[in-house]
Amino acid sequence: MSEQIYQDALARVREIGENAGVNAEVIESLMHPMRTMIASLPVRMDDGSTEYFTAYRCRYNNALGPTKGGIRYHPEVNQPEVQALALWMTIKCAVVGLPYGGGKGGITVDPKKLSRMELERLSRSYVRQMADIISPDRDIPAPDVYTNERIMGWMMDEYEHITRQKAPGVITGKPISLGGSLGRDDATGRGAYMCILELEKKHGWNPSDIKVAVQGFGNGGYHAARLLHERGYKIVAISDSRGGIHSDSGFDVPSIYKEKQRSRQVKAVYCTQSVCEQVEHNTISNEQLLELDVDILIPAALDGVIGKHNVDKIKANYIVEVANGPVLSDVDAILHDKEIHVVPDVLANAGGVTVSYFEWVQNRSGYAWDLDTVQERLGKIMSKSFNEVWDLAKSENRSMRNAAYTLAFRRIGEAVGAHGTRDYFNSSDA
Numbered sequence: 001m002s003e004q005i006y007q008d009a010l011a012r013v014r015e016i017g018e019n020a021g022v023n024a025e026v027i028e029s030l031m032h033p034m035r036t037m038i039a040s041l042p043v044r045m046d047d048g049s050t051e052y053f054t055a056y057r058c059r060y061n062n063a064l065g066p067t068k069g070g071i072r073y074h075p076e077v078n079q080p081e082v083q084a085l086a087l088w089m090t091i092k093c094a095v096v097g098l099p100y101g102g103g104k105g106g107i108t109v110d111p112k113k114l115s116r117m118e119l120e121r122l123s124r125s126y127v128r129q130m131a132d133i134i135s136p137d138r139d140i141p142a143p144d145v146y147t148n149e150r151i152m153g154w155m156m157d158e159y160e161h162i163t164r165q166k167a168p169g170v171i172t173g174k175p176i177s178l179g180g181s182l183g184r185d186d187a188t189g190r191g192a193y194m195c196i197l198e199l200e201k202k203h204g205w206n207p208s209d210i211k212v213a214v215q216g217f218g219n220g221g222y223h224a225a226r227l228l229h230e231r232g233y234k235i236v237a238i239s240d241s242r243g244g245i246h247s248d249s250g251f252d253v254p255s256i257y258k259e260k261q262r263s264r265q266v267k268a269v270y271c272t273q274s275v276c277e278q279v280e281h282n283t284i285s286n287e288q289l290l291e292l293d294v295d296i297l298i299p300a301a302l303d304g305v306i307g308k309h310n311v312d313k314i315k316a317n318y319i320v321e322v323a324n325g326p327v328l329s330d331v332d333a334i335l336h337d338k339e340i341h342v343v344p345d346v347l348a349n350a351g352g353v354t355v356s357y358f359e360w361v362q363n364r365s366g367y368a369w370d371l372d373t374v375q376e377r378l379g380k381i382m383s384k385s386f387n388e389v390w391d392l393a394k395s396e397n398r399s400m401r402n403a404a405y406t407l408a409f410r411r412i413g414e415a416v417g418a419h420g421t422r423d424y425f426n427s428s429d430a
C-alpha cells in the first residue's frame with residue numbers, strides 16, 4: 001500500500017475527467033479532499049502501558065449526500081491511502097446512484113497483535129476522537145479490511161454514549177441485534193457475483209467452463225468465491241495474507257472456509273461432516289495467483305497489486321475488482337489494449353455500500369426488511385448499474401472503468417450545479 005496510491009487515483013480522475021463532458025471545475029473539485037482528520041489514539045494496553053495509534057477519517061466530497069465509507073485497521077494505513085479510498089467511495093456511490101458522498105477512515109495498527117479488550121478500547125477511542133465529524137446525517141462509517149460487525153457495534157455504542165441518544169444510523173455493518181441489516185454480511189461478494197451473472201448472460205457462459213482465481217479470503221473474497229462455487233464456477237485458486245493454493249480441477253469453497261475458520265489458514269482440503277482431508281494442489285504465492293491462466297481474476301485483498309511490474313504476465317480475460325484499487329492507473333490503457341476487461345471496484349464491490357445504505361434507511365425508518373427484500377433490491381441496483389456502465393462502454397468504446405467514472409462525474413456535476421450559486425467549492429462542510 002504505497003503512499004503513491006492517492007496520486008495514482010488523482011491521475012486517473014484527471015485523465016478520465018478530460019473526456020467525460022463535465023465542467024472542469026467539477027473535476028478539479030474531485031482533486032481536493034474536503035477534510036481529513038488525523039488523530040492520535042491513546043490506548044491502555046492489557047499490561048498497563050499506554051500505546052498511541054495514528055487514526056484518520058477523510059470526508060472527501062459531499063455533493064451527493066452525507067459522506068460514507070469504511071474504516072480500515074492495517075499496519076500500512078496512511079493518509080494518502082485513506083484519501084484515495086475516500087475518493088473511490090465518492091465515485092462508487094455516484095455510480096450506483098446512492099444519496100451519499102465519499103469518506104473513509106483507518107488506523108495504522110496490526111489488529112492481529114491486539115487482545116480483544118485492546119481492540120475494543122482502540123475502537124472506542126477512534127469514535128471519541130472522530131465524534132465531531134461522524135453522525136447519521138454527516139459521515140457514516142462501516143467495515144473495511146480487518147474491521148467487522150463486532151467493531152461496528154462497539155463504535156455505535158461509544159457514539160451513543162457520547163451523544164446520550166440512540167443513533168443506529170451513525171454506522172452500518174452492525175450486528176443485527178443492534179440494528180444491522182440482514183444481507184450486509186455477504187453484500188460485497190454478492191454484488192460482485194451479481195456483476196459476474198450479468199457477464200454470464202452477455203457471453204452465454206457455462207459456469208463449469210469458467211476458471212476463477214480469488215486473491216484474499218475475507219469478507220469480500222470469501223462470499224464472492226462461495227456464491228460462484230454454488231453456481232458451478234470452478235474456483236481454481238484462493239489465497240490469504242500467507243499465500244495461496246491452486247488446482248485446475250477446482251476447490252470446494254465451503255471446506256476451505258471451514259478449515260480457515262479453524263486454523264486461520266487457507267488449506268487445500270475437502271471436508272466431510274467429521275473430517276477435513278488434504279486434496280491435490282500446488283502452493284502458490286499471491287503474486288503467482290495474479291498470473292494464473294484463468295477466465296476471471298478476483299483481487300479481493302489490497303490495492304496496487306497489478307501495475308507495470310506484472311501487467312505483461314496477467315492472463316485472465318476479466319478482472320473483477322472486489323478490492324479497492326487493485327489495478328494501478330498506468331496500466332488501464334495496457335489492459336484495455338490487451339482486451340483484458342476490468343469490472344472496476346467502483347461497480348464490482350458496490351454491493352457492500354448499497355446494503356449499508358439499506359441498513360441506514362431501515363435505521364431511519366425504524367422498520368427492518370427481510371432478507372429477500374434486501375437481496376432483491378440489491379439485485380435491481382447492481383443489474384441496472386452494471387448495464388448502464390456496460391452500455392456506455394460499448395457505445396463509446398470506453399473501458400468499463402472509464403464508463404463508470406464518466407457516469408459518476410456527470411451525476412456529481414449535476415448535483416454541484418443543482419446546489420446553486422453559492423460558492424460550493426469553498427464551503428458546504430455539512
Ligand SMILES: NC(=O)C1=CN([C@@H]2O[C@H](COP(=O)(O)OP(=O)(O)OC[C@H]3O[C@@H](n4cnc5c(N)ncnc54)[C@H](OP(=O)(O)O)[C@@H]3O)[C@@H](O)[C@H]2O)C=CC1
Nearest residue numbers: 145146188216217218219220240241300301323324349352
Ligand atoms: N468489507 C466490505 O464491505 C468491503 C470491502 N471492500 C474491499 O475489499 C477488500 C478486502 O476487504 P475485506 O474482504 O472486507 O477484508 P477482510 O479483512 O475481511 O479480509 C481481508 C482478506 O485479505 C487477505 N489479505 C491481507 N493481506 C493480503 C495480501 N497481502 N495478499 C493477499 N491477501 C491478503 C486477508 O488474509 P488473512 O485472513 O490471512 O488476514 C483476508 O483474507 C479491500 O480492498 C476492501 O477495501 C470493498 C467494498 C466493501
Ligand SMILES: O=C(O)CCC(=O)C(=O)O
Nearest residue numbers: 069070142144352353356
Ligand atoms: O459499507 C459502506 O458504507 C462502505 C464500504 C466500503 O468501505 C467500500 O465500499 O469500500
